[in-house]
Amino acid sequence: MEEDTLWGNIFHKKEKQSDDIYTLLAKVPIFQDLNKRELKAIERILHQRTYNSNEPIFNEGDTGVGMFIIIEGRVNIVLGKDYKLLATLSNGDFFGEMALLSEVPRTASALASIESQMLGFFQSDLFGLLETNPRLGNKIMFRLAQMIADRLRFSNLENQQLKIKLARLEEKSKEKKVS
Amino acid sequence: MDVTVGRFLRFIVILFVMVVISWLMYKLADLLTVVIVSFLISYILDPVASYMEARGFSRTAATAIIFTVFFLLIAINVWLVLPGMFGQLFVLQKQLSSGGTDSLILAAQDFIKSTASMVDIESIDIKGKLESFLTYASDQVMAILSNIVSIISAVVIIPFVVFFFLRDGRNMKKLFISYIPNRYFEMMLNIMHKIDGQLGGYLRGQFTEAAVVGILGAIALLILKVKYSIIIGIFAGLANLIPYVGPVAGAVPAILVTLVNGGSTSTIIYIIIAFAIVQFIDNMIVQPIVLSKSVDLHPLIIVFAVLIGGKFFGLLGLLLAVPAAGIIKVTSSEIYYGLKKFRHL
Numbered sequence: 001m002e003e004d005t006l007w008g009n010i011f012h013k014k015e016k017q018s019d020d021i022y023t024l025l026a027k028v029p030i031f032q033d034l035n036k037r038e039l040k041a042i043e044r045i046l047h048q049r050t051y052n053s054n055e056p057i058f059n060e061g062d063t064g065v066g067m068f069i070i071i072e073g074r075v076n077i078v079l080g081k082d083y084k085l086l087a088t089l090s091n092g093d094f095f096g097e098m099a100l101l102s103e104v105p106r107t108a109s110a111l112a113s114i115e116s117q118m119l120g121f122f123q124s125d126l127f128g129l130l131e132t133n134p135r136l137g138n139k140i141m142f143r144l145a146q147m148i149a150d151r152l153r154f155s156n157l158e159n160q161q162l163k164i165k166l167a168r169l170e171e172k173s174k175e176k177k178v179s
Numbered sequence: 180m181d182v183t184v185g186r187f188l189r190f191i192v193i194l195f196v197m198v199v200i201s202w203l204m205y206k207l208a209d210l211l212t213v214v215i216v217s218f219l220i221s222y223i224l225d226p227v228a229s230y231m232e233a234r235g236f237s238r239t240a241a242t243a244i245i246f247t248v249f250f251l252l253i254a255i256n257v258w259l260v261l262p263g264m265f266g267q268l269f270v271l272q273k274q275l276s277s278g279g280t281d282s283l284i285l286a287a288q289d290f291i292k293s294t295a296s297m298v299d300i301e302s303i304d305i306k307g308k309l310e311s312f313l314t315y316a317s318d319q320v321m322a323i324l325s326n327i328v329s330i331i332s333a334v335v336i337i338p339f340v341v342f343f344f345l346r347d348g349r350n351m352k353k354l355f356i357s358y359i360p361n362r363y364f365e366m367m368l369n370i371m372h373k374i375d376g377q378l379g380g381y382l383r384g385q386f387t388e389a390a391v392v393g394i395l396g397a398i399a400l401l402i403l404k405v406k407y408s409i410i411i412g413i414f415a416g417l418a419n420l421i422p423y424v425g426p427v428a429g430a431v432p433a434i435l436v437t438l439v440n441g442g443s444t445s446t447i448i449y450i451i452i453a454f455a456i457v458q459f460i461d462n463m464i465v466q467p468i469v470l471s472k473s474v475d476l477h478p479l480i481i482v483f484a485v486l487i488g489g490k491f492f493g494l495l496g497l498l499l500a501v502p503a504a505g506i507i508k509v510t511s512s513e514i515y516y517g518l519k520k521f522r523h524l
Contacts, residue, residue, distance in 0.1 A: 047353065047368075051361060058365060063520050065369045103369075122365075124372035132229045 021071065021119070028069055028094050030143040038136050045129065047120040051112035060109045064099030066122030073116020079108045088113070100126055100144060217337050221344035223383050224249065228345055242346040250338055370517035377509045384469035385420060385502050391465050392419040392457055396429055399453035405433055406440055415454070419461070421501050422481055426461075430454040476504055 022039045025031045031042060048071070051057055057068060057075065068075075070093050077087045077095060086108055089095060095110060100123055112118075130137035204211060224245055231241035344351075352371075359367045393416020400408035415429025433450045436442075476484075481501055488500025 045349075045353075047356060047364075049357075049361060049364065055361060057361075062365070063369070065365055065372075120364075122368055122372075124368060124375075127372075128229075131226075132232045134233055 024069065024071060024092055027092050029147055030097065030140050032143060033139050034136070041133060041136060045125045049118050049120060051116045051118060053112060053114050055112050057110040057112060057118065058096070058106050060107065061105045063103050064096055064106045065103055065124070066099055066120055067094055067097040068110070069094040069119040069121065071117040071119055074113045075116060076111045076113045077108050078111060097144070099123065213336050213340060217340035217344055219382070221341045221348060222379070223386055224345055225348065226383070239346055242342060245345065246338070246342050366517055370513050373513045373517065374510055377513070378506060381505050381509065382502060387469045388461060388465050389416040389419050392416045392429070392461050395457045395460060396454065399457060400433055403446060403449050403453060405450065406436055411436065420499065421485055423478065426458045476501065476508060480504055
């Protein structure tokens with residue numbers, strides 16, 4: 001009877017942990033369309049890592065090859081040598097997803113501000129997935145493309161507004177010169 | 180002072196670990212060979228498993244199917260080809276030692292003397308060279324066969340290890356990656372991916388090419404009714420792993436055997452044409468498909484690799500020297516560029 005409880009506890013604990021990870025993954029936009037079986041396939045290829053407090057996850061300028069999802073903890077996204085704080089991310093947040101598409105230098109540094117558990121999803125894993133499970137790989141690629149299209153649209157709007165503002169400012173300065 | 184002592188201690192520890200690893204590798208050489216051969220087989224077969232996985236098979240089912248087909252093919256080969264191959268090898272050796280071919284060798288020497296008078300034919304000693312090569316080749320084969328450990332490892336352990344490498348390779352890789360410190364983790368993952376991309380194509384290409392050249396060569400020689408066609412075909416396929424020399428090295432034994440057996444000049448011309456066609460097919464069709472020449476090795480490196488391989492590991496070393504040099508080149512250059520890119524150099 002005791003043995004049953006022991007094994008039950010072990011499996012229950014593991015099951016609960018996996019369920020938590022699936023719930024967490026389902027909230028990440030690029031994994032949004034996936035069913036539980038597909039999430040399981042994703043979970044199998046993700047790399048789980050633990051970072052100590054103040055340990056860098058990556059540094060600005062490093063070549064990035066993947067994204068990170070925070071299972072538990074807190075991460076500061078900082079810029080420059082003086083570590084100017086841009087954002088603080090916590091459980092369920094993700095960052096670095098652009099590196100899935102192109103190997104470009106990281107534009108900011110990521111630092112774990114407390115001991116943090118992370119999941120890493122990398123370009124090589126995505127390519128592997130596209131080979132072994134193209135359906136699933138394509139779902140993720142499509143979501144990624146959508147996310148970037150949304151951002152591009154937002155940037156375009158912002159760009160347009162800035163251009164209008166700039167034109168107005170130029171007009172005003174011309175008027176001042178004339179008067 | 181402390182720093183110097185610390186460095187010295189670290190140096191001693193690293194040296195000690197290296198000595199222990201070398202000693203273990205020396206003592207466990209047989210086991211290491213099994214692991215390396217199994218790794219290479221499963222590495223070459225891995226894309227097939229991935230392809231089947233993409234078609235809806237589970238990894239275990241895909242592995243089981245590939246495993247069954249692959250080892251059935253090997254078993255059929257062993258059953259059908261090996262007895263014939265050994266038969267041919269022993270007959271060839273016996274024929275040479277019985278002296279029955281002396282007159283034919285003399286005829287071949289006369290032929291060479293009349294067509295290429297500048298060659299000092301006595302110093303070449305065709306018969307002696309051929310005899311010593313055949314004795315060496317059959318001794319090597321017998322040494323491998325008579326070694327019971329090799330048989331057990333070849334028949335039982337290698338398939339067993341290949342099965343698990345093929346099925347659980349990805350998990351093993353993931354486990355290995357989990358031990359890499361956070362600082363180097365992303366860099367190592369990137370380097371491993373790059374090495375995998377280049378090396379996978381190169382090794383699969385090399386072995387596919389060797390198989391195609393070997394099979395086509397054997398078929399051509401069978402059609403031309405040249406004796407020992409299977410051995411020469413296998414030799415031509417393996418020799419093809421060595422650039423420049425390989426393609427020619429494949430045709431030479433066929434021509435020699437024809438000369439020794441009193442074959443006509445036209446047969447020799449047909450053999451040369453057949454091997455030229457095989458090379459043409461290899462260069463124009465097989466190579467572009469399998470991209471086996473994706474790793475550029477300098478001719479000097481190839482020469483030294485072949486010499487070193489032959490010196491230390493005999494016939495097998497001679498044949499596998501170039502793929503080994505390719506592996507070393509790709510791995511070291513990817514590690515170097517990876518370290519540079521991630522600013523650790």
